[in-house]
């Protein structure tokens with residue numbers, strides 16, 4: 001009997017070692033399709049400020065309010081780092097780690113080993129698919145990311161799952177979809193086609209359905225169309241134009257109505273580098289185009305209908321283009337977001353008809369916020385300052401060269417890049433040079449502080465310093481991070497606005513989950529964007545998430561997991 005018990009126990013202990021991995025059976029609790037939506041430059045306050053104009057929620061209709069009614073919203077979610085740009089935002093949302101670890105510290109950065117400027121998703125080892133193979137618009141992949149994404153973890157656990165990323169912007173499509181994605185598609189504004197790269201399609205061929213979609217020539221149908229206000233004029237509490245707004249391509253005034261100009265018909269030498277379909281992106285037609293392509297992907301790839309969980313990542317790039325031109329307080333941005341509410345309503349009704357909304361897990365967040373136009377007086381009595389890289393570097397070099405000649409190489413992502421070679425050859429102490437450069441910069445207009453590489457590697461840091469550290473990668477970052485006065489930035493032009501600071505207007509974004517297994521409600525505690533990926537990891541019941549993420553799951557919204565945890569506590 002003892003021997004029998006011993007044999008049974010041994011078998012039970014050893015059984016897991018010999019067991020073949022079973023193909024994961026589809027659980028009815030798991031979503032059939034995860035749709036992870038990133039709204040580019042969707043500041044948290046847009047949800048509240050424009051709420052009165054969103055469609056009411058019903059069981060079968062509504063845009064933002066449908067998600068808010070049935071889902072969980074984190075009202076105080078922030079980016080936890082200073083480099084609040086598009087690529088780090090998309091990367092952090094889906095890697096669940098900070099830019100310091102993913103290496104995606106900016107849309108571009110200077111590779112400190114080669115001195116070359118690197119675009120976040122450029123990959124010269126791959127070729128464009130869907131257009132001329134050598135076209136730089138298509139030579140893209142997620143290879144520069146140093147960590148995998150939550151989407152990759154689904155693919156590893158469930159190889160039959162499909163993960164597809166879609167956005168007008170290449171980086172908005174590629175980074176969320178991950179390293180093992182089925183595909184990422186982005187919009188080529190020169191040809192008006194959705195394209196991809198040989199990273200996803202080594203045979204150099206787009207799927208037939210993508211050709212069929214491109215053949216519909218939807219972008220051409222937008223040329224000549226007019227963007228008018230959706231709501232009555234009196235619904236917009238702000239003037240149509242204020243100082244600091246930019247003109248859209250081909251226009252002479254930043255006011256409604258806006259016409260979608262065919263750039264190829266213009267004879268303006270300033271638009272030499274502009275592409276034929278560039279005028280679509282800053283308008284609501286850009287979101288419409290993205291949704292139409294997403295519907296085609298869902299249908300042709302049978303997403304959510306194959307007995308496994310699929311993921312579609314959808315990034316809406318148009319609010320960012322519009323926000324850069326007109327600012328967050330403009331009629332244009334208000335109209336863009338209110339129209340997006342209608343476009344989401346249409347998309348959700350499409351999901352109702354095809355998959356059942358209740359079979360989908362919807363996630364909404366944003367990659368960063370945005371500063372008001374610096375010319376506008378803010379409620380705190382301050383205005384911002386437009387700084388210009390070339391004149392700023394001239395002034396800084398005049399001050400620094402007197403003591404340390406030729407040490408300043410460049411300025412990228414608000415970081416002064418110093419020549420390590422010159423410092424070494426001259427025997428300068430890096431710590432001394434960094435501090436001197438920081439002090440000189442602080443004496444210039446618009447700069448209120450700095451954090452040095454030495455501080456980041458060895459010093460004790462205040463909360464802003466820690467946000468700088470979270471964006472710092474030794475081989476991809478500069479040597480002196482400049483801290484700018486509120487509402488101030490290095491500008492490309494005398495109009496428009498941007499993002500990229502540690503101020504709340506850039507860091508505060510919504511995190512919204514809606515679907516099966518989500519406890520609905522509003523949650524006001526501080527949450528961080530790197531928490532989103534581990535939360536999705538839990539929702540998909542993927543194994544052992546702890547090792548991958550800087551963030552922690554947002555446990556209070558995980559209905560099933562919370563209840564199974566409390567049950568196990570009761571039985572102990």
Ligand SMILES: [Zn+2]
Nearest residue numbers: 040041086367
């Ligand atoms: Zn962005």
